[in-house]
Amino acid sequence: MTTEQSEIDPSVPPSGAGCAECDPAGGWWVHLRRCARCGHVGCCDSSPAQHATAHFRATGHPVIQSFEPGEEWFWDYRTDQPLDGPELAPPTAHPVDQTVPGPADRVPADWRSHVH
Ligand SMILES: [Zn+2]
Numbered sequence: 001m002t003t004e005q006s007e008i009d010p011s012v013p014p015s016g017a018g019c020a021e022c023d024p025a026g027g028w029w030v031h032l033r034r035c036a037r038c039g040h041v042g043c044c045d046s047s048p049a050q051h052a053t054a055h056f057r058a059t060g061h062p063v064i065q066s067f068e069p070g071e072e073w074f075w076d077y078r079t080d081q082p083l084d085g086p087e088l089a090p091p092t093a094h095p096v097d098q099t100v101p102g103p104a105d106r107v108p109a110d111w112r113s114h115v116h
């Protein structure tokens with residue numbers, strides 16, 4: 001087993017349909033990333049709060065998979081490189097009717113001035 005594979009647990013379902021930190025706080029995000037180790041769903045580096053990267057810094061869980069519909073890529077924060085990963089427990093993306101940025105009812109009109 002390689003280091004990369006030991007950082008991935010395909011049996012863990014995602015934490016939810018939205019960012020685990022933004023959603024209860026009433027926040028919004030651009031894209032979502034899923035921790036391949038513990039299922040934490042966090043917002044991407046374009047989002048105002050960047051919780052996916054914060055999760056890596058806080059936990060050391062280094063591998064994420066895109067949680068966007070139709071995207072299957074994995075990313076390793078340690079190397080800043082993509083990597084290949086297994087099929088993770090479903091669902092592997094947020095609902096297709098959830099907007100980008102989203103959720104639609106929380107995204108401010110001037111959202112472009114808040115993204116990174
Ligand atoms: Zn967030």
Ligand SMILES: [Zn+2]
Pocket residue numbers: 035036037038039040055059061
């Ligand atoms: Zn994690």
